[in-house]
Amino acid sequence: MDLFGAEERKEVNDVLETGCLFRYNHDAMRQGHWKARDLEAEVRAFTGAAHAHAVSSGSTAVAAVMAASGLGFGDEIIVPPFTYIAPIEGVLLGGGLPVFAEVDDNLCLTAEGIEQAITPNTKGVLLVHMCGAAADMDAIMEVCKRRNLTLIEDAGQALGAFYKGKSVGLFGKAGAYSFDFFKIVTAGEGGLCVTNEKEIYDHIQQFSDHGHDHIGDNRGMEQHPILGTNFRMSELHAAVGLAQMRKIDRIRNAKRANKAYIKSRLSAIEGLSFRPMPDAEGDSGTFLNFFMPDQPLAEKAAHELGNAGVGVNYWFTNQYHFINQWAHLKALKSPFKMAIHQLGAPQDYANLHLPQTQHSIGRLMSLGIKVTWSEKEMDELCATMTRVLSSVLAGHA
Numbered sequence: 001m002d003l004f005g006a007e008e009r010k011e012v013n014d015v016l017e018t019g020c021l022f023r024y025n026h027d028a029m030r031q032g033h034w035k036a037r038d039l040e041a042e043v044r045a046f047t048g049a050a051h052a053h054a055v056s057s058g059s060t061a062v063a064a065v066m067a068a069s070g071l072g073f074g075d076e077i078i079v080p081p082f083t084y085i086a087p088i089e090g091v092l093l094g095g096g097l098p099v100f101a102e103v104d105d106n107l108c109l110t111a112e113g114i115e116q117a118i119t120p121n122t123k124g125v126l127l128v129h130m131c132g133a134a135a136d137m138d139a140i141m142e143v144c145k146r147r148n149l150t151l152i153e154d155a156g157q158a159l160g161a162f163y164k165g166k167s168v169g170l171f172g173k174a175g176a177y178s179f180d181f182f183k184i185v186t187a188g189e190g191g192l193c194v195t196n197e198k199e200i201y202d203h204i205q206q207f208s209d210h211g212h213d214h215i216g217d218n219r220g221m222e223q224h225p226i227l228g229t230n231f232r233m234s235e236l237h238a239a240v241g242l243a244q245m246r247k248i249d250r251i252r253n254a255k256r257a258n259k260a261y262i263k264s265r266l267s268a269i270e271g272l273s274f275r276p277m278p279d280a281e282g283d284s285g286t287f288l289n290f291f292m293p294d295q296p297l298a299e300k301a302a303h304e305l306g307n308a309g310v311g312v313n314y315w316f317t318n319q320y321h322f323i324n325q326w327a328h329l330k331a332l333k334s335p336f337k338m339a340i341h342q343l344g345a346p347q348d349y350a351n352l353h354l355p356q357t358q359h360s361i362g363r364l365m366s367l368g369i370k371v372t373w374s375e376k377e378m379d380e381l382c383a384t385m386t387r388v389l390s391s392v393l394a395g396h397a
C-alpha cells in the first residue's frame, strides 16, 4: 500500500474516464461509478453510523450538522476555546451564539465546564474531539441529557477515534469529519456528516444541496422540502477520499504503533506527562500530546525543539487553534451583520475567565505522528527530543 498512489489514481481515473464529476443523477453516463456514495458506504462501515453524507469540507459538515439538528438563530451553543476556529465560525454563520467553556488536559470540553457555562438560553453543545482522541463521553452525555441540551460533535480531527467501542461523531444528534489535506485520510478537501437518525440525515443531505430531495433521476423535477445551499462534494474529491478511506485501518494502526514507540521512549523523561485519555484504546494515534510542568517551560521547550529541527505544535501561541490569538473573534469582525451583532455576545470574549483551559493549553505540545517514519528516524527524533526536553527541565524542581 502506498500512503497515496495507485489506488487513488484508479478511483480518479474512473471519474475522468466517464466525465461524470457530479455526485447525483446522470445514471447512464457514469457507468456504475458513484464515488461519493461509495465513500459514504465506507464511512458507515468503518464508524458503524446508520447514515453518512459527504460534503465539501469539515467546516461545511459542521454547518450542515448544526442546521439539521435545529440549532440556529439566537441559540447559545457551548463550544471549546481550544479548537481549529472552523466550528466557532460555523456557529456564528448559522446565527448561533458561541459560549466558551473549559477544556482540561484531555484537550476537550469537560462535563463540569459545560455545566458551568449553561444559561437559560443554552440550546446545544458543539463538542470538538481534539487532536485525534475522544472527549470524556460518559460524563458529557450525562450532563447533556440531564440539562436537555442538543449534542453535536465536530470530529474533524478525530476520524478513527473511538470511545468504549463507539466512533466519535455518533454520540449526539450528528457528527462531522474533515477530509482536508491535513487529516488522517484526505480527499484534498472534503467533509462528512454522520448520524443514526434518518430525519437528521435527510435534513443534512437536503440542506447540503439546495433542499433537493434526491429522489429519482431527474434533478429538474425533484422536490425541495427545505431551503439549503451547496455543500456538495465532487466525484473527483470523493474518488480520492474513497481510496483513502479504504486505507484508514492500516494508516491508523501504523500511527498507533509509531506513537507507542515514541511515547515509550519519551516516558523516561522526568517532569514530562502525557494526555490522560478517558479511553486510550480508542485513540486514533495522530498526535502525541504531552505537557511540561508550566507554561514558560513549555514555550521554551517548543522554541528549542524548533531550533533543533523538531516541529511540535505549541498551540498556546499558534494563531489558529487557541482563543488567546483570536483578535478577530473578540472584535466580532465580519464583512456582514451576523445574528451575534444584533443580539449581542453572551460572553465578553476578550475577557473570558477560563483558568483550567489556560493551564492545560499553556503546558501542551503536540507531535504529529507520521506513518512514513522508519525506526531509525524515530530513534533520532526521540534522542533529539530527550536531549532538548531534559535540558529545559533540568533544574526544574
Ligand SMILES: Cc1ncc(COP(=O)(O)O)c(C=O)c1O
Binding pocket: 057, 058, 059, 060, 062, 083, 084, 086, 087, 128, 154, 155, 156, 157, 178, 179, 180, 189, 190, 191
Ligand atoms: C476540529 C476541526 N473542525 C473543523 C475543521 C475544518 O475542516 P476543513 O478544513 O475540512 O474545513 C478542522 C480543520 O482543521 C478542525 O480541526
